């Protein structure tokens with residue numbers, strides 16, 4: 001596809017690696033060959049998927065003359081960390097609104113991403129209760145900055161609008177090119193499904209290049225039907241933006257919701273086991289909130305025989321490992 005008509009800052013040095021995971025595959029019985037796409041190794045302080053989206057969102061902000069970025073996320077948000085990182089790099093101010101989705105979970109002196117917000121010189125942090133209207137909160141902040149003579153630009157949570165999700169359509173095309181170069185036939189791709197830009201972008205990109213590889217999302221907060229509808233809506237908008245002719249079918253969006261546990265960011269036994277298994281077999285660090293739960297889904301689907309014997313399955317590792325340091329007790333107890 002042709003992405004040259006969209007404003008874009010180039011933050012990637014090249015494609016992220018696709019690696020075979022033989023030890024992990026063997027640990028699961030060896031019937032399925034597991035591969036990983038290492039978006040945890042993307043540039044940007046600490047790595048992770050938001051860098052691909054921010055290539056487009058920050059470029060749009062700069063084209064519009066912004067000198068301050070406002071975004072939002074949970075108290076350990078990787079998206080907030082990476083928005084702060086690329087804002088710092090571009091010489092833009094960064095303001096965060098954090099949603100305390102779990103009551104009492106914000107601690108100004110917490111480790112993990114929260115510590116990095118500080119190090120990356122975030123200009124202000126506003127904390128609001130779970131369930132707040134985050135867009136309204138960000139607009140309030142934008143008005144205050146405008147009154148101070150700033151030009152503010154709002155990036156929605158997870159950078160999951162059609163502008164940001166474009167970064168994951170690019171990723172699907174990048175992946176397909178790599179698989180062709182490697183002459184590696186992948187039967188299925190598994191991705192985390194959160195604010196939906198990653199999942200929607202991958203599906204639209206895959207359809208756009210006629211790659212034909214089915215993609216499944218593993219939810220980190222919502223129920224299956226609700227999440228599929230959110231991803232579908234974004235996918236339709238993104239397909240229109242990119243001019244993907246063949247259209248997106250509702251059935252192209254498939255989510256699993258059995259691995260969420262008690263709720264967003266709350267640890268589960270299967271997440272802890274998945275993080276430990278990836279670390280000890282492949283020396284790959286997952287995270288407690290997204291990639292860890294998505295990997296728990298991947299492992300369970302493999303063990304249940306969801307994929308046929310001999311299948312090649314690619315797991316999109318979206319990063320997030322800085323959050324591990326805010327969850328050390330969970331892993332030491334688990």
Ligand SMILES: *Cc1c(COP(=O)(O)O)cnc(C)c1O
Pocket residue numbers: 048049050077078079158160192193194195196197198199287290291318319320321
């Ligand atoms: C944001 C995030 C996701 C989810 O991606 P969405 O585009 O929000 O669905 C997955 N993994 C990590 C580490 C993230 O930070």
